[in-house]
Every structure is written in structure tokens, then in C-alpha cells.
Amino acid sequence: MLCYTSLDILDIQWIWQFFSSGHTNNWAVLVCTSRFWFNYRHVANTLSVYRSVKRLGIPDSHIVLMLADDMACNHRNPKPATVFSHKNMELNVYGDDVEVDYRGYEVTVENFLRVLTGRLPPSTPRSKRLLSDDRSNILIYLTGHGGNGFLKFQDSEEISNVELADAFEQMWQKRRYNELLFIIDTCQGASMYERFYSPNIMALASSQVGEDSLSHQPDLAIGVHLMDRYTFYMLEFLEDIHPASKTNMNDLFKVCPKSQCVSTPGHRTDLFLRDPGSVLITDFFGSVRKVELTMDAINLTDPIKQMEEDPVNGEEQKEVYSYADQLPVSEIIHQKPKQKDWHPPDGFILGLWTLILLVFFKTYGIKHLKHIF
Amino acid sequence: SSMVFKRGSVGAKGPRAYPPHQLHHQMPVLLIQDKRRRGQLAALSIAAVVIIVGVPLWWRTTETYRAWLPVSQIKDLAKLQLHLSADVEVVFARGTVTPEQQKKVPLTQTQDEEHTVDGDLLMQFMILRYETKYRTATIMEEDALKKPTAADLSLHMLSESPCGSLVVYVIPESSSLLPEDVNVYIGQRRTALVRISAQMRVGKTLEQLLAQLEPQIKQVLQVMSFSHTDITVALSDRVRFRPGNKESIADSMRAFKSSPGYEITFSLLNPDPKSHQLHWDIEGAVQTYIQPLLTKLSPLANFSMDSQTLYYTMLGVTPRFDSSFEAYTLNADSLAHVINPVEARLGSNAASSNPVLNFLLYVPDIRHSPLYIHDHRKQEVPSNAFHSPRWGGIMVYNVNGFYGSETEFPVHVNINMAKVMGVFLAQLRLLLGVQSLSPPPGFLVAPCGSTGLADWELDRLMWSRSVENIATATTTITSLAQLLDQIGNIVINDNIAQQVSSAVTSLQLAMAELEVGNLGFALQYSKEAILASEKAFFDPSLLHLLYFPDDQKFAIYIPLFLPMCVPILLSMLKIVSEARQRRREKQAKKE
Numbered sequence: 001m002l003c004y005t006s007l008d009i010l011d012i013q014w015i016w017q018f019f020s021s022g023h024t025n026n027w028a029v030l031v032c033t034s035r036f037w038f039n040y041r042h043v044a045n046t047l048s049v050y051r052s053v054k055r056l057g058i059p060d061s062h063i064v065l066m067l068a069d070d071m072a073c074n075h076r077n078p079k080p081a082t083v084f085s086h087k088n089m090e091l092n093v094y095g096d097d098v099e100v101d102y103r104g105y106e107v108t109v110e111n112f113l114r115v116l117t118g119r120l121p122p123s124t125p126r127s128k129r130l131l132s133d134d135r136s137n138i139l140i141y142l143t144g145h146g147g148n149g150f151l152k153f154q155d156s157e158e159i160s161n162v163e164l165a166d167a168f169e170q171m172w173q174k175r176r177y178n179e180l181l182f183i184i185d186t187c188q189g190a191s192m193y194e195r196f197y198s199p200n201i202m203a204l205a206s207s208q209v210g211e212d213s214l215s216h217q218p219d220l221a222i223g224v225h226l227m228d229r230y231t232f233y234m235l236e237f238l239e240d241i242h243p244a245s246k247t248n249m250n251d252l253f254k255v256c257p258k259s260q261c262v263s264t265p266g267h268r269t270d271l272f273l274r275d276p277g278s279v280l281i282t283d284f285f286g287s288v289r290k291v292e293l294t295m296d297a298i299n300l301t302d303p304i305k306q307m308e309e310d311p312v313n314g315e316e317q318k319e320v321y322s323y324a325d326q327l328p329v330s331e332i333i334h335q336k337p338k339q340k341d342w343h344p345p346d347g348f349i350l351g352l353w354t355l356i357l358l359v360f361f362k363t364y365g366i367k368h369l370k371h372i373f
Numbered sequence: 374s375s376m377v378f379k380r381g382s383v384g385a386k387g388p389r390a391y392p393p394h395q396l397h398h399q400m401p402v403l404l405i406q407d408k409r410r411r412g413q414l415a416a417l418s419i420a421a422v423v424i425i426v427g428v429p430l431w432w433r434t435t436e437t438y439r440a441w442l443p444v445s446q447i448k449d450l451a452k453l454q455l456h457l458s459a460d461v462e463v464v465f466a467r468g469t470v471t472p473e474q475q476k477k478v479p480l481t482q483t484q485d486e487e488h489t490v491d492g493d494l495l496m497q498f499m500i501l502r503y504e505t506k507y508r509t510a511t512i513m514e515e516d517a518l519k520k521p522t523a524a525d526l527s528l529h530m531l532s533e534s535p536c537g538s539l540v541v542y543v544i545p546e547s548s549s550l551l552p553e554d555v556n557v558y559i560g561q562r563r564t565a566l567v568r569i570s571a572q573m574r575v576g577k578t579l580e581q582l583l584a585q586l587e588p589q590i591k592q593v594l595q596v597m598s599f600s601h602t603d604i605t606v607a608l609s610d611r612v613r614f615r616p617g618n619k620e621s622i623a624d625s626m627r628a629f630k631s632s633p634g635y636e637i638t639f640s641l642l643n644p645d646p647k648s649h650q651l652h653w654d655i656e657g658a659v660q661t662y663i664q665p666l667l668t669k670l671s672p673l674a675n676f677s678m679d680s681q682t683l684y685y686t687m688l689g690v691t692p693r694f695d696s697s698f699e700a701y702t703l704n705a706d707s708l709a710h711v712i713n714p715v716e717a718r719l720g721s722n723a724a725s726s727n728p729v730l731n732f733l734l735y736v737p738d739i740r741h742s743p744l745y746i747h748d749h750r751k752q753e754v755p756s757n758a759f760h761s762p763r764w765g766g767i768m769v770y771n772v773n774g775f776y777g778s779e780t781e782f783p784v785h786v787n788i789n790m791a792k793v794m795g796v797f798l799a800q801l802r803l804l805l806g807v808q809s810l811s812p813p814p815g816f817l818v819a820p821c822g823s824t825g826l827a828d829w830e831l832d833r834l835m836w837s838r839s840v841e842n843i844a845t846a847t848t849t850i851t852s853l854a855q856l857l858d859q860i861g862n863i864v865i866n867d868n869i870a871q872q873v874s875s876a877v878t879s880l881q882l883a884m885a886e887l888e889v890g891n892l893g894f895a896l897q898y899s900k901e902a903i904l905a906s907e908k909a910f911f912d913p914s915l916l917h918l919l920y921f922p923d924d925q926k927f928a929i930y931i932p933l934f935l936p937m938c939v940p941i942l943l944s945m946l947k948i949v950s951e952a953r954q955r956r957r958e959k960q961a962k963k964e
Contacts, residue, residue, distance in 0.1 A: 022626070024626055024761075024762045024763045024764070025763065025764070057710075057713035058713075059713065059716045059717045060717065061716075061721065110916060113916060114913070114916060117911075117916070118911050119911050119912065119913050119915055119916055120911075120913060121913045125724075126721070126723060126724070126725075126726060129726060131726055133630055133763070134630070135626055135762075135763065166860070170856065173848075173852035173855075173856065174849065174852065174910065175848075243710055243713075244710065287713055288709050288710070289709050289712045289713065289761045289764065290626075290709065290761060290762050291705070291708040291709045291711075291712075291759050291760070291761050292627070292759060292760055292761070292762070293705060293708075293746065293748055293754050293758075293759045294754070294756045294758040294759055294760050294766060294768075294796060294799060294800055294803075295754070295755075295756070296756065296799055296809075297755075297756045297758075297792075297795040297796040297798075297799045298795045298796075298798045298799050298802075298820075298821065298825055299795060299820070300662055300791045300792075300794055300795045300798070300823065301791070301823075302661060302662075302791075302823055303661075303791075304654055304657040304658055304660075304661045304790060304791075305657060305660055305661045306657065
């Protein structure tokens with residue numbers, strides 16, 4: 001059988017239609033940057049976007065989910081193991097197959113930038129890496145507390161819009177994305193995309209500079225606000241999208257007008273090469289694979305070689321594997337509390353005593369030393 | 374004791390008797406002058422210490438360590454002027470050249486083609502050189518050519534051409550090796566047979582004969598060796614695509630990017646274990662059919678393979694029953710939605726960051742058997758398989774023909790691995806970048822043989838991978854140098870500088886080898902260059918240090934330095950103004 005194909009006009013047209021967007025795989029980086037129980041809504045925001053993105057087809061291996069705090073197992077959660085996005089507990093976005101890649105204190109500016117630029121230590125597992133190539137479309141969603149030109153991480157540090165723009169430029173230099181969609185839901189979110197200068201980036205924000213993004217509705221049973229307005233209405237919009245839908249980006253720009261959101265959502269498309277009207281929502285939120293039919297096959301006639309059992313190899317392979325010693329739970333339960341090791345006193349205590357002694361000898365003179373020793 | 378004034382014993386050296394009130398006047402003036410000078414000296418020395426010792430110390434301690442990078446060499450490399458060279462031997466069999474022409478053979482010609490490639494930053498030049506040697510056939514080659522079949526294999530046995538070179542045998546019109554309508558035969562190894570036509574031969578000089586042959590030989594070179602379009606596609610990172618090149622865009626999107634290793638996973642999906650008990654000899658099949666190809670491709674990359682069986686995994690799309698075919702069908706448009714639900718269940722054994730190729734064999738459940746894939750013209754696809762660019766392939770294997778309606782379930786089925794591996798091998802070729810071109814008219818191409826890859830296809834792959842590696846490594850190094858230049862407070866450690874230097878050296882060596890035509894070494898050096906450049910670029914220590922906006926820098930330094938600098942500055946000013954005053958007084962006194 002020949003190894004060559006002969007493509008006719010119909011085939012070529014069909015191929016071109018599928019390759020018009022230029023991407024072959026999708027990635028998503030979803031980040032929630034705030035901790036503490038009263039920032040429940042930020043975790044719910046991120047988990048709702050995660051759920052939509054998974055529903056539309058992006059697999060867990062292509063999603064990097066970073067949650068700065070654990071709301072589902074928080075001591076103050078009246079319904080443990082759940083995170084609700086709608087009041088009256090209609091929708092549990094935590095589910096039972098959520099895969100959080102960076103959790104708790106691992107969500108830092110440094111780790112976020114490392115994930116984006118790919119500069120991770122060699123021991124980082126695959127699930128914590130963004131292994132995109134030049135044909136990947138990436139969705140980046142950030143939520144938390146922000147200000148004019150910065151986004152707060154973990155209540156102790158912040159990332160500035162210049163750093164973010166530089167990180168995207170490094171991604172472009174190494175061709176780590178084909179197109180990038182950046183969505184941010186924080187106060188004054190539009191300031192974060194002002195400084196972008198790399199090509200093929202489209203950005204959406206929930207509020208302009210000087211405006212605050214507001215939260216949606218509190219749930220009286222849980223006691224906190226469950227979601228932010230922009231993400232809530234964006235999710236309502238995404239629930240109508242299914243993997244084969246042809247809705248484009250212009251509809252996403254119209255989500256949450258001022259009457260519903262109170263703040264004015266903004267977007268930036270000047271760096272994007274394609275017209276937003278021709279960009280499908282599923283180009284970023286879903287993962288529609290391009291497919292080609294295999295037109296030919298190779299004719300193989302040799303019979304399968306029987307693998308000879310090498311006696312030496314056979315013995316090596318007969319090594320018996322067994323589980324490593326598991327945690328001896330019964331011993332732990334009935335254990336006495338462990339004696340804590342003695343530590344020398346802390347520097348503070350030492351310093352305090354030194355100060356007291358110095359003051360004493362200064363006032364009363366050195367001859368009183370004999371009273372001590 | 375009191376002083377005694379001796380009357381009358383006063384000499385020249387006696388103490389002068391100042392009246393007491395005059396003494397008092399002199400003392401304060403002296404003291405004041407002393408004090409002032411001491412103050413000025415103190416201020417000057419503090420200023421000196423601050424400027425001479427303090428400022429350099431502060432500068433050195435707040436400096437970031439930046440090792441030296443070969444920036445000028447990197448700039449030279451960024452121009453990326455590729456010189457590619459291939460050796461071609463054209464052998465004339467008996468009956469193709471006249472005796473007068475034969476006297477002028479052997480002959481060597483060099484053809485240089487200069488192409489400009491529209492790059493991101495600047496126009497790049499590419500020089501493609503074909504060194505053609507002409508000679509006549511030896512006795513053994515003539516014997517081999519007389520054999521009716523497998524001529525190219527016996528020719529290959531005589532002399533194995535090195536990687537990257539070609540041999541073209543010109544055979545007379547009367548030869549029966551090729552069928553009637555075929556003028557060119559491209560073999561499995563690095564040989565081709567070109568049939569000369571009658572009007573080419575008669576009464577012409579050697580130069581005219583060569584000129585007549587040239588278009589055909591050029592076509593052979595386009596197919597078997599590199600061409601301008603291939604190299605442009607390999608440089609696709611740096612090159613803007615012309616809109617007419619849709620097929621080559623599709624080719625470049627389909628194949629995986631060059632990587633030092635690949636992971637291949639074979640999965641058997643059995644959604645209905647109650648009805649089908651499937652048995653596949655995957656180890657033997659991989660060893661017999663896939664391993665030879667991978668061994669042949671070992672200069673390009675390392676491959677690791679594993680396999681798994683998944684039960685109760687359905688396709689994400691419900692197939693429809695088509696009564697005209699008496700079977701269930703999946704049409705081409707719905708295939709795109711098949712992969713995602715399956716991929717979530719596949720899992721991955723990969724511990725490295727290498728790209729993963731997935732090959733799935735799906736045996737439909739008994740309620741949806743048989744299942745056929747139809748193309749957009751509603752015709753059955755003979756291989757019953759499809760593939761996704763940069764992901765892998767899926768083949769549907771129907772087993773309903775293996776049993777009747779009264780058999781006991783579950784039915785034991787032995788899967789025909791030769792058929793399955795034939796399809797997977799074809800998909801593997803496409804995904805790894807072996808392009809399937811349609812040959813020009815009058816060409817006959819030999820089938821690829823049991824390894825699944827012809828030698829010249831391997832050469833083409835090696836050319837395009839070398840060029841791609843060189844282009845990627847150059848871009849990486851150039852953008853790294855640019856980045857480190859722009860951001861002043863990133864620390865450049867010694868190991869990064871060493872990686873960059875070794876990448877630069879490997880790149881220079883790779884380009885030199887390409888120029889000479891040593892394809893094997895060029896590929897090896899280009900791989901080393903890519904490894905070193907990726908290591909340098911993705912080193913974890915190169916993370917951009919926190920950005921300090923100017924107002925924050927002032928806010929940190931002012932409380933530290935201002936309290937110290939104000940007294941020094943003021944005392945300097947005071948010294949200067951006093952000196953100026955004194956000079957004015959002196960000038961006033963003189964006048």
C-alpha cells in the first residue's frame with residue numbers, strides 16, 4: 001500500500017476550516033488570591049469557573065487551579081465539604097472530583113509567576129506545570145482583592161500590573177501560547193491589563209479604575225457573600241454554552257452591564273489579531289479538538305516475534321512488590337502524648353533578662369554580684 | 374605657689390607683661406578659630422569617608438551578581454544565516470551516455486540557491502547548496518540494475534550512502550525496470566532511478582544532456598531531500614506564513630514540536646467487558662512493529678512506551694444507526710467531541726514533561742456494533758480511525774464478525790495486532806512530522822518497508838528537525854539575552870552563563886556541520902544546543918525580582934540617607950560661604 005495521500009478540494013477546505021483558529025489544545029490557569037472565611041466568594045468564583053471549564057471539555061491535566069484558602073473544610077463552614085455559588089445552596093461547585101494544584105500558602109506571587117513563565121524547579125510534578133506550546137490557547141482567571149495597578153495575594157504581598165505584563169511578554173518570547181484570554185474580577189480590575197504589550201492577548205475586567213467590584217448576595221445560613229456579581233453573571237452566560245455552540249466573544253463583552261453589576265466591566269482587544277466577533281467562546285473556555293481522518297495505513301506482514309524468556313531476566317522480573325508500611329493507625333490512637341524536646345529559652349526571654357540584670361547592676365553597683373553567685 | 378616677679382632681672386626672653394584684660398580678648402578669638410577649624414576638619418573628613426568609602430560600599434552591596442554572557446556572539450547568531458548542503462551523486466548506466474560524453478564524466482557541479490525568508494525582525498538569507506557529482510556506473514552496479522525486481526535494494530547493498538546524501542541512477546529508455554508511464558522511481562533507501570527519454574540522448578553534448586536532466590533531478594531532490602518550502606515550514610516560529618500555504622500550516626500544526634523525548638501510550642478501551650473479553654498481545658506487537666521505527670528515529674529523540682486497558686469507558690458521542698449501511702456510524706463532525714471525555718479517564722504515567730502521544734483502540738459495545746467512521750461525504754473510512762493534531766489517534770475495531778448470535782458471553786477475542794499497528798504506525802508517522810506529500814506526476818514511490826520509514830524520509834525529518842532546533846535555540850538565547858538586558862535586577866548565576874556559552878558553541882558547531890553536509894552531527898549539536906538553551910532560559914533562579922517602582926525606592930532610601938546627608942551638606946555649604954566671605958574681606962583689605 002502506498003504511503004501517500006491524495007487530498008482533493010473538499011478535504012483541503014475541511015482541513016482549513018478546522019485550523020482557522022490556529023490552536024490545538026487549551027489550558028486554563030484559575031487563581032484565587034485571598035484567604036480568610038469572609039473571602040468565601042473568591043473561592044466560589046474560581047471554583048465556578050473551574051466547573052464550567054471542565055464541563056466544556058478541558059481536562060484536569062490542562063487546568064492549573066490555585067486556591068489560597070480552603071473554604072470547604074474551613075472550621076466555620078456550616079456545610080463542610082461544600083462550596084456554594086448560589087444562595088439557598090442550590091449549586092455546590094466543590095463537587096467530588098475537584099483537583100486543586102496549588103493550595104493554601106502555596107499560592108504566592110512567586111509561584112504564580114513561576115507557573116506562567118515555566119521556571120519551576122525540576123522536581124515539580126506535571127500537574128503543577130503549565131506545559132503549553134505555541135498552539136495552546138490559555139485562559140487566565142484571577143480573582144481577589146485588588147487596587148489601582150496591583151492585586152493582593154494572601155494578605156501579605158501583591159503583584160503589580162508591570163510584573164504581570166512582563167510575565168506575559170516572557171511567555172510570548174518563548175511562544176508558550178497562541179492566544180491568551182485574561183479575565184480579572186477584582187476592584188479596579190481594568191488597571192491590571194493596562195500595561196500589557198505582548199500580541200494576541202484579550203483582556204476582560206469586572207470594573208474600571210476607581211470603581212469597586214461588588215459582591216452578589218449573601219446566604220444567611222452560611223453567613224458570607226457567596227459570589228461576586230461579575231462572575232455570577234458571567235457564569236449564567238456560560239451555563240448556556242455547550243461544546244458545539246458558536247457564541248462569540250462580543251456576547252461575553254456584554255455580560256453584566258452597569259445595571260446589574262453596578263461597576264462598569266471593561267475589555268481590551270487591541271493586542272488581539274483576530275476580530276473578537278470571530279472568536280468562539282469555546283476557543284478559550286472549552287477544548288474542542290481538531291480531528292483528521294486517517295486515510296491510509298501501513299501494510300504490516302511480519303508475524304509477531306515471540307518474546308523469549310531470558311532466564312536471567314525472568315528471575316529479575318520475579319521480584320515481589322509489596323506495599324510500604326502504612327500508617328499504624330491503631331498505635332497512634334492509643335499512644336501517650338510525646339514528650340516535647342527541651343529547647344533553650346528564646347532570644348526574647350534572654351534579652352529581657354539581660355536587660356533586667358544590666359539595670360540592676362547599673363543602679364546598685366557591681367559589688368552586689370556576690371548576692372547572686 | 375604663687376608667681377614671683379623679679380624686679381630688674383627682666384631679659385629678652387622673659388614673659389611679656391600683658392595687661393590682664395588684653396589676654397582675655399585674645400583667648401576667645403584663638404579658641405573660636407580653633408573650634409571652627411576643628412569643625413571644618415570634622416565635616417570634611419566625614420564627607421570624605423561618606424563619599425570615598427560609603428558610596429562605593431553601598432553600590433557594591435546593592436549590586437546584583439551578573440555573570441558575563443557572550444552577547445556579541447548571540448547577536449551574530451540571531452541573524453541566522455543558514456547554509457544547507459546536500460551531496461548528490463548522479464550515476465549514468467550503460468546506454469545513457471555516448472562515448473564522447475563519457476569522456477567528460479566524472480564531473481562535479483555545485484548549485485547554490487539563495488532564498489530570502491521573511492522573518493520576524495529582519496530578512497533572513499538561506500543558501501541551499503547541492504553538490505552534484507556525475508559518474509558512470511561500475512560493473513557491479515550494472516549487474517544490480519539488470520535485476521528485474523528489488524534493484525534499489527541490491528544497489529543499496531553495494532554502497533550505503535551516508536545520512537543526507539542521495540544517489541540517482543540514470544537508466545536508458547529501453548530498461549524494463551520501471552513500468553510504462555513512470556519515469557522516476559524513488560526507492561526505500563537513498564536511491565532513485567530516473568529513466569532518460571529518447572530525445573534527450575541523441576547527438577547532444579554532455580552539458581546539454583545535463584541541462585535536459587536537470588528539471589527531473591531537481592524534482593527528485595524536492596521529494597527526497599530538503600527544499601525551500603520545507604525549511605520555511607521548519608522555521609515557522611520566526612517566519613510569517615503566506616496565506617497560500619494552508620497545507621503546510623496544517624502539517625506544522627499536526628506534528629509535535631521537536632522535543633528531546635516523547636512518551637507513547639497505547640490504551641485498549643473496552644466499554645463492555647460482560648460481552649467481550651479482549652486479548653491483545655501489545656508487548657509483542659510493540660516489539661515487532663513499533664520498536665523498529667523508534668530505533669530508527671533514535672537520533673531524533675528518546676521514546677518511552679507504555680500501555681493500559683480501560684474498562685467501562687464510553688465514547689462521549691452516541692453513534693447513530695444508519696440503515697443503509699446496517700451499522701452504527703460516527704460522522705466526521707462529531708469526532709471532535711469524542712476525545713475530551715475519554716481523555717479525562719486516561720491518566721498518565723509520565724513523570725517527565727515530555728509530550729505524550731496517546732493511541733486508543735476502541736472496541737464498541739455489543740449494542741453499538743458494528744461502528745464505522747464516515748467522512749464528510751458519507752463514505753466509510755477504510756482504516757476506521759482518526760487522529761488529533763499533537764495529541765494522538767483513535768481506532769475503532771469491530772469484533773462483531775468474530776462470533777455468531779448464539780455464542781456464550783463473554784466472548785474471547787484475539788485482536789489482530791498487525792492491522793491495528795498498521796494504522797497506529799501511519800498515525801505515528803504523521804504525528805512525528807513525516808510529511809505525506811503527493812508525488813509529482815510520473816513518479817512512483819516505493820512503500821516504506823517494515824520499519825515504516827524510508828531512509829530518505831528520515832533524512833528529511835532530520836533536516837527539518839535540525840533547522841527547527843537551531844531556530845528555536847537561537848530564538849531562546851536571543852530572547853534570554855534581551856530579557857536579562859532589559860531587567861537590570863535579575864541575578865545571573867555562573868551556571869546560567871555556562872549554559873548560555875555552551876548553547877552558543879553548540880549552535881555554531883551545528884551550523885558549521887550543516888554547511889558541510891554532515892547531517893548526523895548537525896542534528897546532534899542542534900539537540901545539545903536546544904537542551905542547553907532551554908536549561909538556561911527556564912532556570913528557576915531567573916525569576917524576575919520584585920519590581921520596585923521609583924516612588925517606593927525613594928521611600929526606602931530617604932529616611933536612611935537624608936538625616937545623615939543634611940548636616941554634611943549644610944556644613945559644606947557653611948565652609949564654602951565662609952571661605953567666600955574671607956576672600957571678599959581679603960580683597961577689601963587689599964584695596
